[in-house]
Amino acid sequence: MNGSTSGNELLIRPRTTGDLAQAAAALVTVHEADGYPVEGVEDPEAWLSPSELLTAWVAELSGRVVGHAAVSGMDGCRTGTLERLFVLPDARRHRAGERLIRAAEEYAQAQKLALELEVLTKDEAAIRLYKRLGWTETGQRTHRLDIGDSYPALTFVAPKVPTSQARSSG
Structure with a gap:
């Protein structure tokens, strides 16, 4: 999908255990900037590794x-869920979010999985990104937290055939 990087080139690659601490720190920074996620920041490494995790990627810039x-997703289920998607504010101009989504789409296609997601309606920039990338809004729901809070959310499904943009040079 991507080769080695030099300088300020963005690399999308499979997440390793060694990435969790940096990813968790980035998640806390994104939460402070954007209010995303609304849960999980008290134990971000655990939140980034849900029990149903199939695979994950990181975006890396200058190491x-x-x-x-x-x-x-669940074993035997033909649907996967894109989740735990975030990009540090200072890295967004590198199209990291788009490239992470494309990596997930390629994975789902290779695994013959339909891919869906849920996004809170307050996360307007994310909604614009999903729509720009061809995701289709499929409904509305309420996202409920264990502590009792709830948030309006939208559901989306990935395009049937992802574009080849994820295969472009990194």
Whole structure:
């Protein structure tokens, strides 16, 4: 998907255990900047590794983890969920979010999984990104936290055939 990087070139690669601390720190920074996620920041490494995790990627810029995405799903289920997607504010101009989404789409296609996601309606920039990348809004729901808080959310499904942009040079 991507080769080695030099300078300020963005690399999208599979997440390793060694990436968790940097990804967790980035998640806390994103939460402070954007209010995303609304849960998980008290134990970000655990939140980044849900029990249904199938695979995850990081975006790396100049040797620093600047973004993350994961696909989760149940064994035997033909649907995966894109989740735990975030990019540090100072790395967004590098199209890291788009490239992480494309990596997830390629994975889902290779695994013959339909790919869906849920996004809180307050996360307007994320909604614009999903729509720009061809994701289709499929409904509305309420995202409920264990502590009792709830947030309006939208559901989306990935395009049937992802574009080849994820295969472009990194």
